[in-house]
């Protein structure tokens with residue numbers, strides 16, 4: 402079938418359906434991810450002018466590489482699958498971009514070790530961790546990472562999460578954010594092996610994947626600073642109390658300081674530091690033209706991300722109210738009550754009823770219960 406995306410035209414195998422079977426080469430559900438990638442690359446070029454080369458490390462249909470080449474990047478597309486390589490070449494030719502990009506049919510880890518790139522984009526099916534070391538060892542400026550294994554990342558497939566990310570993920574009410582923070586933690590530790598520090602400048606999670614953009618600093622002290630952002634999260638399964646504890650050595654809570662319950666979980670090491678750079682996200686938002694199909698959604702996502710508080714976990718208003726046995730009120734009213742009581746509060750991008758605050762679970766209830774009955 403033929404698809405048009407972001408001004409380029411692509412031929413991809415499969416029929417125009419919402420099915421999963423053709424997703425190996427072209428996944429229509431990832432169009433938002435790709436539109437944001439292009440806008441991020443545009444904003445990043447303004448931030449770091451030396452950045453010119455872009456590696457689409459798992460190119461499949463070549464859609465990312467074609468779109469980046471159309472934007473003037475010096476593109477390399479790579480795939481181990483011969484059919485993918487043929488498809489990527491044909492799609493570059495179809496858009497008169499064959500001279501602007503090279504297509505490599507090989508193991509991308511070997512390629513990354515041989516040739517440095519300014520920007521590396523890892524977009525594998527499942528966990529990106531098998532490719533992370535080579536990317537951090539050889540990328541100059543920006544590593545873009547997609548992880549689609551959300552069940553391992555959030556602790557729902559516990560053993561798989563432990564194996565892939567060398568961390569303990571726990572299934573909580575903020576499961577998508579658990580995935581974000583387990584992923585960024587593992588990436589920070591991978592980068593640190595090469596004396597590289599990471600700074601996440603844009604991160605988003607949807608129901609099907611986590612995406613993060615990591616700016617690199619090649620200095621041992623920057624790697625140390627990134628490791629200093631790691632820590633643990635202690636979580637009460639009964640009252641949803643949670644506490645972040647910086648440092649690589651955990652000191653788990655045996656009983657909950659709020660409800661005295663003993664159903665406490667410990668997750669970590671997780672990334673406790675910021676996962677967004679609001680100024681950069683503002684620049685990304687400005688680079689999303691309305692010719693992109695997902696522009697309204699992508700711009701709204703940028704607005705929410707830029708306004709999100711720097712708290713390592715979020716709450717879900719409906720889950721809290723269900724736990725308290727009270728009906729939920731309107732989100733804006735709920736957040737206004739928190740602010741009126743002197744706390745910071747913002748919506749979160751993880752869902753329409755999710756929010757972030759510096760108030761504890763007990764403080765949230767005290768600040769809002771007057772309007773919850």
Ligand SMILES: [Zn+2]
Pocket residue numbers: 637638639640641642657658659660661662
């Ligand atoms: Zn508790």
